[in-house]
Amino acid sequence: MTFEQALLKASHICARQEKCIFDIQKKLNDWQVEPNIAQRVIDQLIKEKFIDEERYIRFYVKDKFLFNRWGKIKIRWQLKAKQISGKQVDTALEQINMGEYRQALAQLLIQKKRSIKNDDPFKTKASLIRYASSRGFEPPLIYQILDNEVMSDNK
Structure with missing residues (x-):
């Protein structure tokens, strides 16, 4: 060619x-x-600006969070798989609104909890932790939202 x-x-x-x-x-x-x-x-x-890594990173982070509901860890790893890392990735990830981020995780966990057919709260919680981790959310945030919002009520 x-x-x-x-x-x-x-x-x-x-x-x-x-x-x-x-x-x-x-x-x-x-x-x-x-x-x-x-x-x-x-x-x-x-x-000719057909390829712009910084622009790509911004759109990738925004799309994967809004449409795929991925957490920051998974987004970072997927960009790293495309040989993209560094300050630009950090900057783009910081642009995610923390309130929306927490809300997205809470919604994912509530939806997943509804689909779990288990009466044991410990097994349910373990399943939810694995699920949220696989979506790329940070463990401290997962525990906090599980304890304060998801497991504390009967949603």
């Missing part, structure tokens, strides 16, 4: 959906683009 062909295909992908460098590198590898051409394509996409 030539530089122009690869650039055209990659720019179409970036125009449809926000992508990071890792995503485009993976696509270029899938298309069997030579490494030197792939790097030129990525450099050109960055230059």
